[in-house]
Amino acid sequence: MSHDLRVGEIQGKYMTEHEIWQHLNNFYYRSSVATSYKYVFFKALLENLYNVEDELTLSYDQIFYSFTNIYWNLIFHHQLAQSPNKNKPARAQTILQKYVNDYSVPSEWQFDQLEDSLQIKIVHDVKRDCKQNVIGAFYGDTAGVFYAFDIKRAQFRFNRPVYEFMKKYQRVLMNLTNYHLVKYLEKVNEATSTMALLSKIEVISKRSSLETFYKVLTQFEQNRCFYCHCDLSSSRRKTHVDHFIPWSFVQNDNLWNLVLACNDCNLQKSDKIATHFYLETMLIRNDYLSSNINEPFYFRTYQNTKLIDLYDYSIMNGYTTLWEPKKVLKKKV
Ligand SMILES: [Zn+2]
Structure with missing residues (x-):
């Protein structure tokens, strides 16, 4: 047997x-x-x-x-x-x-x-x-x-x-x-x-909360929306932890696929993927995060090629509508 x-x-x-x-x-x-x-x-x-x-x-x-x-x-x-x-x-x-x-x-x-x-x-x-x-x-x-x-x-x-x-x-x-x-x-x-x-x-693996990731991300992302750069520090309620590649596709909560997003961006992006520009930004973000974070666990099996692969395969699997925010604030240096 x-x-x-x-x-x-x-x-x-x-x-x-x-x-x-x-x-x-x-x-x-x-x-x-x-x-x-x-x-x-x-x-x-x-x-x-x-x-x-x-x-x-x-x-x-x-x-x-x-x-x-x-x-x-x-x-x-x-x-x-x-x-x-x-x-x-x-x-x-x-x-x-x-x-x-x-x-x-x-x-x-x-x-x-x-x-x-x-x-x-x-x-x-x-x-x-x-x-x-x-x-x-x-x-x-x-x-x-x-x-x-x-x-x-x-x-x-x-x-x-x-x-x-x-x-x-x-x-x-x-x-x-x-x-x-x-x-x-x-x-x-x-x-x-x-x-x-x-x-x-269909949603059996979905977490009840992404609060743990929110706490980690706020330490590094200066409380700004990843997509439109608006200030999020005034309202926790309006801050979302967003799956860069939608959860409905990955069905997983790897930190390297999570960003902070404002209410508007989160709602508008919904189940779509962001334009290629944001993939580039995400790769830079992950380089920064992986070398600064104290818990190496989060990036143990991560490589940039993995995120690029995931991005390409999500399009191949039907996530063909690319999204970007209508208005983007200038990022403070
Ligand atoms: Zn936003």
């Missing part, structure tokens, strides 16, 4: 897109699904495409942070069962439930509302108990073409052609995965409607 695998080598280093689609369709339409694990895991991979290191490796901590975050929000925030038998919950659910009970966490809370130290503890437990099952099972369903892994050494590495494929079709893959997850959840949960479920799943 593939979920018992502890090591997996990459099968097929020279995959064509046609072949990758075939494997993916097998996963979506033919593999057996006993719990929602596989869909949640694939969503976690899509959310972490831009967190890879040079050799396309991804840390288990990154993968299982996303996995736990999605899983927690499904089970507690939205009260959705994740397996057909209520008396036989998935292993990850049992782990999470224990924490909810031990710490008396209010049921409507999202995962990011827990204290950082508690989040780390929970992710650690889920990772320890689920890594073998989850990583091995998906590997088996996709005939080993997606990645190599080694459970004991906690290694995970994307197959390059598959990685490029996932970036190219990121949006469509996310939508497909959401759709299949919804279909599965509909089956194991009573009284749910597809549309209501889908709108929950």
Whole structure:
């Protein structure tokens, strides 16, 4: 059984897109699904495409942070069962439930509302108990073409052609995965409607607040809007933390993709990307931020080429309306 695998080598280093689609369709339409694990895991991979290191490796901590975050929000925030038998919950659910009970966490809370130290503890437990099952099972369903892994050494590495494929079709893959997850959840949960479920799943990883990032950014950006340079110091309420590349595409909150924006710019920009001029500005901003910030964690896997890549791929994925503010104030030197 593939979920018992502890090591997996990459099968097929020279995959064509046609072949990758075939494997993916097998996963979506033919593999057996006993719990929602596989869909949640694939969503976690899509959310972490831009967190890879040079050799396309991804840390288990990154993968299982996303996995736990999605899983927690499904089970507690939205009260959705994740397996057909209520008396036989998935292993990850049992782990999470224990924490909810031990710490008396209010049921409507999202995962990011827990204290950082508690989040780390929970992710650690889920990772320890689920890594073998989850990583091995998906590997088996996709005939080993997606990645190599080694459970004991906690290694995970994307197959390059598959990685490029996932970036190219990121949006469509996310939508497909959401759709299949919804279909599965509909089956194991009573009284749910597809549309209501889908709108929950599409934002399942979204944080309840970006306050932590606001605090970091205000230390460095002199409280000015990144886009129009207006002064933001007078009103916290009107200051937004904006995803430079829209959240709906990246589904991640890397500091290197976040800026401070005024109310007007944030509203007008909405789900669009900014013009190329702002990409250049953003690269300069990130150079400055990465060399001045005290927590190297935020820029651990960042490179300028990553942001450029993300910008280009967001356009390829349909974010074709470029936005810029109507009025820009002169920046004080
Ligand atoms: Zn502005």
